[in-house]
Amino acid sequence: MHPLHxxxxxxxxxxLKQTDVAIGSEHASAAIDLSAQLAFDIGLAxxxxxxxxxxxxxxxxxxxxxxxxxxxQLNAEQKRQLWKLLxxx
Numbered sequence: 001m002h003p004l005h006x007x008x009x010x011x012x013x014x015x016l017k018q019t020d021v022a023i024g025s026e027h028a029s030a031a032i033d034l035s036a037q038l039a040f041d042i043g044l045a046x047x048x049x050x051x052x053x054x055x056x057x058x059x060x061x062x063x064x065x066x067x068x069x070x071x072x073q074l075n076a077e078q079k080r081q082l083w084k085l086l087x088x089x
Contacts, residue, residue, distance in 0.1 A: 003048055003089070032056045032072045042067070045086045060085055 005011075032054050034042070042051060053066030060081045061068040070078060 030056050032069065034069075034072055038072075038074075042082075042086065045083065049089055062089065 034054055049062065051062070051067040055066060055068050056071065057068035058070065059068065060070065060078060062085065069082070074082065
């Protein structure tokens with residue numbers, strides 16, 4: 001749910017247990033550098049999370065350390081998944 005909708009409906013955000021958060025990060029590895037435009041767009045789309053650390057992983061996910069992406073260059077489907085994920089936070 002988007003944070004704006006949660007504020008309107010007076011719903012508190014769900015905090016995951018550490019074991020749930022670890023599931024998304026078990027496939028994450030080395031940090032990757034994003035293009036300046038992609039990093040800027042992610043920053044515009046997301047104001048509630050600190051996603052300064054971007055790790056390379058199998059799937060697109062967000063964990064306690066930051067954002068996990070398959071590579072620095074995303075195809076159209078991966079970009080759709082990323083924006084959908086960011087819209088949920």
